[in-house]
Amino acid sequence: MIAEAANKESVLIAIIAAAGDDGLDRVQLQKSAFLVGEEFEGRLKDYYRFQPYMYGPFAQEIYADVERLSDGPMIETFTSNDGRQLYRLGQDAASWRQNLSDDLESGVKRVVNWISGMSSFYELVRAIYYLYPEQRENSVLPYSEDLAQEESLIRSLRDMAAGRTRSVDKLIAELPVQD
Numbered sequence: 001m002i003a004e005a006a007n008k009e010s011v012l013i014a015i016i017a018a019a020g021d022d023g024l025d026r027v028q029l030q031k032s033a034f035l036v037g038e039e040f041e042g043r044l045k046d047y048y049r050f051q052p053y054m055y056g057p058f059a060q061e062i063y064a065d066v067e068r069l070s071d072g073p074m075i076e077t078f079t080s081n082d083g084r085q086l087y088r089l090g091q092d093a094a095s096w097r098q099n100l101s102d103d104l105e106s107g108v109k110r111v112v113n114w115i116s117g118m119s120s121f122y123e124l125v126r127a128i129y130y131l132y133p134e135q136r137e138n139s140v141l142p143y144s145e146d147l148a149q150e151e152s153l154i155r156s157l158r159d160m161a162a163g164r165t166r167s168v169d170k171l172i173a174e175l176p177v178q179d
Contacts, residue, residue, distance in 0.1 A: 018112035023086035035111045052137035056128045
């Protein structure tokens with residue numbers, strides 16, 4: 001199936017499925033859907049429309065869709081040990097197979113893995129602000145580009161130490177040049 005035929009519901013389910021048993025919280029779900037939409041801009045049918053909000057890109061419709069899907073066997077809602085509401089693929093949906101193009105499926109997994117690697121809500125929101133400055137417009141979160149870059153470097157080093165990411169040479173090439 002080509003990416004253009006993928007509807008927002010199947011993309012939302014693919015995002016949640018990519019998180020595995022750990023699931024995604026509401027903010028991770030919003031930011032994952034935003035990044036997938038940005039990566040595949042114009043190629044997703046009737047996709048969510050995000051607006052800059054208090055903590056970056058936000059589409060209220062996502063919550064309505066995930067709640068509706070939680071009423072059936074597709075998505076399971078559960079509470080983490082720290083009290084956050086999380087979403088994961090439902091037990092009855094184990095046989096569900098994504099009907100997405102390979103590039104869209106790969107993009108979804110890449111986005112969810114990146115977001116799942118964030119150590120905190122604030123790191124995630126600041127990373128989005130760094131990548132999409134226009135999403136800071138209505139923010140209530142203080143933002144510093146230096147802090148966002150520092151968090152990105154720390155995350156990259158942590159991922160490298162765990163063998164999950166790019167080489168040191170590639171990381172150094174991405175660092176901003178200091179005058």
